[in-house]
Amino acid sequence: MTAIKVEDIIKPDNLVYKKSSVLTDVPMHYCYGCSHGVVHKLIAEVIEEMNIQEDVVGVAPVGCAVMAYYYLDIDWMQAAHGRAPAVATGYKRVNPKKYVFSYQGDGDLAAIGTAETMHAVNRGENIVMIFINNAIYGMTGGQMAPTSLVGQVTATSPHGRDVDLNGYPLKITELVAQLPGAAYVTRQSVHTPGNVRKTKKAIRKAFENCDKKIGTSFIEVVSTCNSGWKIDPVQSNEWMVENMFPFYPLGDIKDGERDDVDKYLVQKLKK
Amino acid sequence: MGDIRLMKGNEVIAEAAIRCGCDAYFGYPITPQSEVMETLMARAPWEETGMVVLQAESEVASINMLFGGASAGKKVMTSSSSPGISLMAEGISYMAGAELPGLIVNVQRGGPGLGTIQPSQADYFQATKGGGHGDYRLFVLAPNSVQEMADFVDLGFEKSFKYRNPAMILTDGVIGQMMEKVELTAFKPRWTDLQVEEISGSWAATGKNKNRKQHIMTSLEMVSERQEKNNERFQAKYKQMQEEDVMFEEIQCDDAEYIIVAYGVSSRISAKAVDLLREKGIKAGLFRPITLFPFPNKRINELADKAKGFLSVEMNAGQMVEDVRLSVLGKTKVEHFGRMGGIIATPSEVVEAIESKLIGG
Numbered sequence: 001m002t003a004i005k006v007e008d009i010i011k012p013d014n015l016v017y018k019k020s021s022v023l024t025d026v027p028m029h030y031c032y033g034c035s036h037g038v039v040h041k042l043i044a045e046v047i048e049e050m051n052i053q054e055d056v057v058g059v060a061p062v063g064c065a066v067m068a069y070y071y072l073d074i075d076w077m078q079a080a081h082g083r084a085p086a087v088a089t090g091y092k093r094v095n096p097k098k099y100v101f102s103y104q105g106d107g108d109l110a111a112i113g114t115a116e117t118m119h120a121v122n123r124g125e126n127i128v129m130i131f132i133n134n135a136i137y138g139m140t141g142g143q144m145a146p147t148s149l150v151g152q153v154t155a156t157s158p159h160g161r162d163v164d165l166n167g168y169p170l171k172i173t174e175l176v177a178q179l180p181g182a183a184y185v186t187r188q189s190v191h192t193p194g195n196v197r198k199t200k201k202a203i204r205k206a207f208e209n210c211d212k213k214i215g216t217s218f219i220e221v222v223s224t225c226n227s228g229w230k231i232d233p234v235q236s237n238e239w240m241v242e243n244m245f246p247f248y249p250l251g252d253i254k255d256g257e258r259d260d261v262d263k264y265l266v267q268k269l270k271k
Numbered sequence: 272m273g274d275i276r277l278m279k280g281n282e283v284i285a286e287a288a289i290r291c292g293c294d295a296y297f298g299y300p301i302t303p304q305s306e307v308m309e310t311l312m313a314r315a316p317w318e319e320t321g322m323v324v325l326q327a328e329s330e331v332a333s334i335n336m337l338f339g340g341a342s343a344g345k346k347v348m349t350s351s352s353s354p355g356i357s358l359m360a361e362g363i364s365y366m367a368g369a370e371l372p373g374l375i376v377n378v379q380r381g382g383p384g385l386g387t388i389q390p391s392q393a394d395y396f397q398a399t400k401g402g403g404h405g406d407y408r409l410f411v412l413a414p415n416s417v418q419e420m421a422d423f424v425d426l427g428f429e430k431s432f433k434y435r436n437p438a439m440i441l442t443d444g445v446i447g448q449m450m451e452k453v454e455l456t457a458f459k460p461r462w463t464d465l466q467v468e469e470i471s472g473s474w475a476a477t478g479k480n481k482n483r484k485q486h487i488m489t490s491l492e493m494v495s496e497r498q499e500k501n502n503e504r505f506q507a508k509y510k511q512m513q514e515e516d517v518m519f520e521e522i523q524c525d526d527a528e529y530i531i532v533a534y535g536v537s538s539r540i541s542a543k544a545v546d547l548l549r550e551k552g553i554k555a556g557l558f559r560p561i562t563l564f565p566f567p568n569k570r571i572n573e574l575a576d577k578a579k580g581f582l583s584v585e586m587n588a589g590q591m592v593e594d595v596r597l598s599v600l601g602k603t604k605v606e607h608f609g610r611m612g613g614i615i616a617t618p619s620e621v622v623e624a625i626e627s628k629l630i631g632g
Contacts, residue, residue, distance in 0.1 A: 054478040059339075060489070069487045075476035077342045078489035080365045083335035086327070090339025091476070093323045094295050094347065098478065116335070119328035 003051040006204060020044035022053055026070045033233025035223030036064060036132060038190040040071050042200045043101070043130070046207055047074065056099040056207075057091060059084040063105040064138040082113020085120030088127045099210050101128035107137045110146040110172040117172065124181030124215035124258040128206040131173065131218065134225035135244060142228035146170040149243055154228070173220040173253060180259035183215035186252045189222045191237045195250075215258030222248050273454040280420045280447040283455075284350060284376055284440075285310035287424035288322070292459040293374075294345035295323035297336035299355060302388040303444040304378035307350040320461055330355040334362030334375075341371035342488040344471030346428050346462070350376035352444075353394050354385060356402070363437055364403030367505070368490025370474070372431035374424065375409075376440045378447035381586075381613040389613020390444030392535060395590035398441045399564040406502060408509045410438040410516070411563040413534040417451035419561075425456065430516060432470065434508050441563060443586070445536040445615060509565070518561035519570060523549070527556025529629050530574055532595050533584040534560050536615065541584050544621035555625065563591070571598035580604040580629035584621055587611060604629060 004014055022044035030036045047056055053074055060068040062081035069076035079087040084102035092100045109117050109131050120127070136154055137143040143156040147169050151160040161169070177185040184206060188199040199221060206217030222244050224236035231239060278286065284307050288296060298308045308326060316322035323340075327333040333349045340347035351359065356377045366373055377398060381391035398411050410430045412423045423440050431438035462470065468477060476486045492498040520538075523545060524530055533541040538559040548555035558574065558581075560567050575581070580603055583592035592607035599605050608624035610616045 054480045057342075057476050057478065066491060067493075069485065069489065073479060073485060075479045075485055076487045076489070077339060077476055078369070078487065078491055079338065080335060080361055083331065083338075083362070086332040086335035087339040087342070089325075089332075090295070090297060090336030090341075090347065091343050092339070093325060093336070094340045094345040095343045098343075115328055116332055119332065 004049045009049065020048045022047045022073050024071055024073045028071055029067065030064065031227045033224060033226040033236055034064070035134065035190050035221060038196060039130065039132065039199070039221055039223075040068065042190070042196070042203050044072050045200065046204045047072070049204070050207060052099050052207070055097065056101070059088045059091075059100070059102040061102070061104040061108040063108050065103055065105060065132065066139070068103055082108050082111070083116055084108065084113065085116040085125070085129060089120050089123070089125050092125060092127050096126075099128070099207055101130060101207070103130045104132070105138070106131070106133045106135065106145040106147040110170050114172070117176065118179065121176050121179045121216045121218060122181045124183070126210050126213050127216060128203075128210060129216060129218045130203070131220040132223045133220050133248065134223040134228065135169075136225050136228035138225045138228045142230070146172070149247060169247065171248070173218065176218050177253040180264065181215050182218060182254055183209050183257045184217040184252075185254040186218070187220040187222060187248060187250050189240070189250055191224070191240060212257070220248070222250065273456070275452060275454050277450055278417060278453050279306060279450050280417045280442065281306035281378065282310045283417050283421045283453050284424060285314065286455060287421040288348060289314060289316040289320060290456055290458050291425040291428060292320065292346060292461040293322055293348055293424070293428070294461055295325070295340045295347045296349065297325050297327050297333040297340070297347070298349050299327050299330045299333050299351065301352045301355045303380055303390070304350050304352050304376070304447050307376065320458070322461065330358035331362065334359035334366075337373045338362055338366055338369070338371060338488070341366065341373045342476045344467040344475030344477060348374035348376070348424075350378065352378045352380045353382050353391070356394065356397065360397075360403035363409070364401070364405050364407060365490050366437045367407035367409070368405060369488045370435040371437065371488060372428070372435055373437045374427045374431055374440070375437060376442065379441065379443045381611065387613040388444070390536065390586065390615065391611070391613055392443055392537060392586040393590070393611070394441065395563065395585065395587060398439055399566070399594070407505060408564050410434060410436060410512060412438065412440050413561060413563050414440060414442050414446060415535050415538045415559065417446070417449065417453045420446060421453050421455060434512065435474070436508060441535070443535050513565040516562060517565045517567045517569070519567040520559040520561060522557040522559070524556035524558055524574060526554055528554040528579045529582065529625050530556045530558050530578045530580075531582050531584050531621065531625070532558045532560070532571070532591065534563060534591070537584045537586060540616055540618055541621055543618035544625070547618055547622050548625060553625070553630070560591075566594045566598070568594070568598040571595060572600060572602070575599040575602040578603055580606065582621075582625055582629055583607045584616065584624070585609045586615065
């Protein structure tokens with residue numbers, strides 16, 4: 001198998017829709033309507049198209065995607081809660097030729113693992129970080145997440161998220177984009193075919209960045225959790241568009257490479 | 272002739288890591304062991320052997336970087352001191368659960384909490400009984416000299432790969448900070464990709480190819496029956512350690528009526544106490560466990576047939592003494608003597624303890 005160039009994806013030979021060979025046959029445990037399955041599929045397709053199955057290692061989180069390794073036929077590490085960026089760092093540093101990606105939810109990446117997230121990006125680790133933001137803890141049964149919206153009703157904010165009590169929803173992706181080690185920071189979604197295509201393009205770009213050694217690529221996917229939100233899949237998409245998109249607007253936040261080191265050199269410390 | 276130098280215990284950990292072909296060190300500064308990373312950074316082994324040295328944002332990150340590096344089948348290590356090891360406990364448990372090798376050095380200081388930066392042996396329970404959650408053990412080596420600090424880095428890696436389980440060097444602020452003569456071993460090259468494949472290719476996450484199934488480094492198993500099988504496999508490893516890899520040293524134990532059991536710096540002090548006791552005509556001996564897990568239960572039990580009493584000398588309120596009692600199984604008296612708070616006992620205090628707790632007691 002050879003890698004398919006981005007411009008060749010549109011060729012008739014490549015246009016036949018089929019299940020990616022990087023996806024296993026294991027039925028996914030995700031709820032109907034959940035965004036995880038779509039994002040998994042996109043990562044699998046990108047790995048197949050880039051022909052890097054033998055050279056990629058994923059880091060699964062604690063959360064709904066803890067068993068992501070059942071679905072993508074690659075080698076995996078399953079990290080402790082929030083620690084995926086540190087695990088990815090450790091692997092990438094001793095095996096710099098491999099493609100390493102972490103896959104985390106909002107509780108994992110933006111609450112318990114905030115330090116690991118910020119410092120991995122700040123070091124400009126040449127890894128891909130995929131961030132599923134559905135504004136809720138899905139796995140444990142719908143508790144408030146760091147990204148839950150003000151007023152959002154969850155199992156641990158039954159009267160709605162109250163800023164006085166719980167603080168503000170955390171726009172961690174905007175924070176990450178401020179860090180000099182970040183190369184590419186984008187926020188996408190997978191609720192329409194068009195958005196699915198944009199997300200896939202972003203994932204492909206992020207993996208390609210690993211080779212260029214230009215810093216960390218970070219993709220937030222604003223996602224649905226109809227089980228946690230306690231509405232059906234269609235209503236979930238509508239709820240996401242109405243409530244989440246205004247607060248978490250889609251689009252690229254940073255697209256380039258990590259900051260030039262010279263910008264950070266203090267004159268008297270220059271060699 | 273070997274390379275003989277005068278070095279600090281902490282510095283020699285760094286030097287030995289480079290020489291044994293370690294692939295990466297991840298760490299975070301904490302007294303009294305910061306010289307480990309300082310020495311590594313000054314030596315810049317990435318230019319020499321390609322070894323990675325990275326200062327992490329926390330001990331939590333360090334141990335999880337170890338998890339990542341170990342998943343690649345590489346020789347990875349960290350070092351810290353007591354409070355930092357507590358922060359690593361989660362990651363160590365995950366490594367034990369995912370069956371990953373790796374070396375952790377604990378240069379102990381006094382506790383609990385922030386405690387003191389002075390030396391201590393108060394982390395014996397934490398090191399030998401697991402430390403993190405779940406039913407797991409580490410392979411625990413207790414050096415009592417700068418020479419053993421050097422030798423046990425390579426040995427620790429060897430055992431941790433043999434068992435696919437994290438190993439720990441449990442030392443203390445005295446051994447870490449003191450300078451002694453040390454003979455350094457020759458440089459061993461780091462493993463090549465081919466060697467990693469030969470040694471760890473059957474399990475490591477080296478990249479999935481068509482010829483094999485996925486390699487997944489996880490400690491998660493949702494099916495209870497399968498998790499129990501995992502637990503049984505782990506326990507079988509700990510049993511095998513007990514059968515194959517117990518290490519200890521005996522000094523004048525053959526005719527000893529009173530045996531001091533001590534490890535690390537306490538064993539150095541106790542060796543002097545044995546001399547003082549012998550001068551007084553008291554038949555004393557020193558038994559030094561070198562592996563704290565697996566613990567030398569069997570040999571201590573044999574020695575208990577003839578000895579009139581054991582004194583466990585530790586810089587804590589009495590931790591290893593429990594293992595000594597479990598080894599002696601009531602055959603004879605077992606007492607404890609220890610100083611805390613970072614205070615190092617003197618040989619004469621140990622002599623007094625033998626006299627008051629065992630002979631007079």
